[in-house]
Amino acid sequence: MATKPRPQPGSPGKAKTRAERNIKWIERYCRVPEGRHVGQPVRLREWQRKEIRKIYDNPAGTRRAIISFGRKNGKTALASFLLLLHTCGPEARPNSQLYSAAQSRDQAAILFSLAAKVVRLSSDLNDCVTIVDSSKRIHCPELGTTYRALSAEAATAYGLSPVFIVHDELGQVRGPRSELYEALETATGAQDNPLSIVISTQAPNPDDLLSVLIDDAQTGLDPRVVLSLYTAPDDADPFAPKTIKLANPAYGDFQNADEVQAMAEDARRMPSREPEYRNLILNQRVEMFSPFVSRSVWAACGGAISTDWQGLPVYGGLDLSSVSDLTAKVYVAGVGLDWHVRSTFWLPKEGLKEKSRNDRVPYDTWAEQGHLRTCPGRTVDYEFVAASLFRDCESMDIRKIAFDRWNFRHLKPWLLKVGFSEKQVSEDDDGSLFHPFGQGFASMSPALRTLEADLLDGRIVHGNHPVLTMCAANAVVTQNPAGDRKLDKAKASGRIDGMIALAMARSIASTVQTKLKPTYQMLVVGR
Template structure:
C-alpha cells in the first residue's frame, strides 16, 4: 500500500512531478489501517477509521492517495465503488481535483495516454474499466445518496456537517461488501454533541479492534503560544505545514479573543466553545483616537433597526481604504430610558443628556422610524452616502418614512436605481454576510485602521458583543449569547462588511487581508 502511494506523483505546487513521499505519521496510519488481518479469513480487520489532525496538514492529498489505491492499486477490487464525501460541493470538488491531477500527471494512470483511469469531470468521477470500479466525489448538498453500494468511503471534514444524514447513508450501505471500509479524516468539531465527537469518543474507549482512531490534538489547557502544543496537533509542522504561518495566527489570537477559540479548534484541534467576545477592551481603547467622519466625504452606513423599545443603531465608516474612521447614531424610546437603564446596566439617561448627543430619545414607547429616516436624510446632506447595509427587519416601515419625507431611496438589486437616491443593500445576519464583516472589523482593529471618537453607546454595544463560529471557522455576532445590547456593533460590522465588499485596495497598499486566515483547507 505504501509502495503504491509513493509511486504516485505530486501533481502541483512544491515538488511537482516528484514521487509522493509519505511522512512517518502518515505511514503509521496506513499501516495501522491496512496491516491487521483476521487470523482465519485473512481479510482486513479494520472497518472504520478516524484520522483527526489540525487544518492544513495534508488531509486532501492523503485522501486522494487512498482513493487511487482502492481504484487501481493493491487494495482495489472488482466492481468497487469508492466515494469521497464532503459537506458542500466545493470541498467535494477539492478531493476530486487532487485525484484528477494525480491521474493526469501519470500516463500509466490516465486513459487519455493509454492508462487505466478515465476522468469524467461532469460527474466528478474516475472510472477504471479493467476492473469495473469507479470513484465519485459526493456532497451533502446534492440530495439523496440512498441506493449506493460503497466498498470504501472517505468523509472529508465531517466536523463541518450540519447533521449525520450523509454519514449514516454511507455507513449503513455496505452490507453487501466483504471488506467494507469507512474513513473519516477531519479536524475535530468544537461541539461535544456533534456526530464526529461521538465517533471519536467511542473509538477512544471502545474495546473494538475493527475501529481505528489517530487523534492529533493539544491538551485542553495548552497555551496557544506553546510550540509543543502546535506540534501535538500538527504532525506536518515544520515540514509542509508552515510554522511561520501558524506562529502569525497564534499571535493574532492572543490579541483578538474572538480568534482564540477558532485557533484552538482549527489549529490545535481542540473542542472549544466557539463563542467569544468581539473585541477586547484594551483593543477598543487603543483605537480611540478622536478622529471622526469628515463633512462631504464618502461613507458607508450600517443600520440595525430595533424591535419595540430597544436600541436602534446607525454606524458610518469612511470609504477610503487607508483608514476606517467611525461615526455612530443611536436611538432609544424616551419612555424606556429609565427602566432599561436598570435592565441593561447602561446610563441611557446620562448619554441622552450629553452635549455630544450620544443617544437620541424620541418620545413614546417605540422608536419612531420617522426620526431615523429624518436623521439619515440629514446625514446625506452632510456626507456622500455610498450605501447603507441594512437588516431586512422592519425595513418596509423605514421606506415608508422616506416616502413621507420625500427622500428617494431604493433597494439594491431589487428596485431601479434612482439618481441621487439612497442605496439600501440587504445584509443578512447569518454566517454568509456576517463572517466577512467580522473578518473586516478584526483586521481593521489589528492594523489600527479602526478609529473611533469614544462614543460610549457604541462602546457599550461592543463590550457586550459575542461572536460564535460554525465548524468552518466562519463567525457572526449572536444576540442570544448576551443579555445586553449589541446593536451598534452589528451596525458597525455591516458598514465595514459593505465597504470591503466594494472598495478596491490600492495596488501599492499592504494587503488588508494579510493578517487573516484565508480558511483554505488542504
C-alpha cells in the same frame, strides 16, 4: 530502448504486510499533486506510514478509521492516495463503488480534484484511469471500479452500495446526525469488509457528529475502529511551537511554520481570533462563535480564592434557570484590588448520570467532589436554594443579590418561609436585599463591559471552579446593531448560567458602591 511496462491495475508488488504493500504502491505510482514538489514521486512521511499501517494491518480488520489533525497537514492529499489505492491499486475490488462525502460541493470538488491531479501527473495511472470532470468521477475500466464525489447539498446517497468511503471534513457537520453520512454508512450492508475513512479537523462542539464518533472510538470497545487524534491539550501554552506540533504532524515540513506562527501571533493579540486558531490549528473542540472570554484569559484569573471574607461587603448573582436545569449562585467580594468569586451550583440528583451523558459533562463526578450540589428528585427544589441564601446572609455581609425575574416568583415564597422579611424580598423596594436584573442588552451590555475589563486586567480571582469554568468556556455573546452585547444561551454550546450570575454579581457590586461613594464640596472662605 524498451519502454517501461504499464502497471497492472491492482498489482500489489512484494511487501511483508498489507500496509507495506500499499505504502510501496503509493510511492511508486502516485505523484505530489500540488506545492513546491508537484509532479515528484510521493515520499510518505513516517507519520503517514504509521496511519496506513494502523488502517491496513489492524488484526481485527478496520471498518472505520478516523484521522484528525489541524489544517494544512496534507489531509486531502493523503485521502486521495488512499482513494486511488481502492480505485486502481492493490486494494481495488472489481466492479466496486467508491465515494467521498463532503458538506458542500466546493469541499467535495477538492478531494476529486487532487485525486485527478495525482492521476494526470502519473503516466502509469493515466494509462489505466478515466477522469470525468463534469460529474466528478474517476473510473478504472479494466477493473470496473468507479469513484464519485458527493456533497450534502446534492440529493441523498440512498440506493448506492459503496465498498470504500472517505468522509471529508466531517467536523463541519453540526449536531449528532448527517443524512449523507447515515445514507452512505447504511448502504455498505451488501459488502464484505467495507472501509470508511473519516479525515477531518475536530468539530467545535462535543455533541457534533465527529465528536460523538471520536468519543466512541476512544472507549476502544470496537477494535475495528481505529483513531488517530492529533490535538493540543487544553492547558498547554497555545502559542508555543511544541504545542502546535502536537496537532500538526507536518509542522515545519510541508506545512509552513512561519505562516502558522503568524496565525498564532494574531490569536495572541486578538482574543476574538483565538477560538478559530484553537479549533483549526490546535485541533481542539472550540466553538468559533465570538467568545465572551478566551481560555487563556480565564486561566490567568484562576488564582486561589481568599477564605476570609469576614467584614467584606459581598454581592451576589442568582440564575435560577428552570427547575430541572442548572441553577447558579455566585458571590463576589473585593479583596484588595481584586474581586474574589465564590460559586454554588445545583442540579437534580435523579437522572444526573443521564444528564452527564447527554451534555457530555461530568456532573456526577463534580457532585462527588463537592463542586456541584444535588437536590432529591428530578427538579431543583427552591427550598434548598432559599435555605442556602439565608445561611449565607447569616455568615456574610451580603449587600445585594441580583436576580433574573424569570422563576423568582417561585423562589419568593420559600425565601419568606426560611426567614427573609417581606421588605428584603420585595422586587420594587430600593432597600430590598434582592434586586431584579434585566437580561436584555440594556442591562447586560454594561455588566459585560465591567466584567470583561476585570478579566482582561486580571482583577477576577475565580479559583478554577470546574462548573464555573465550564460556563465560561461555553459563554458566547450576541450583539445588536448598536453594538450592545449580552450572553446568548441559544448560541452557547453548553450551560452558561454561572457566567450570567457572575456578570450580575459584579455589575450590582459596582452599582451599589457607586451609590454609596461619598461626595465632597469645597468651601472657600475669603478674608
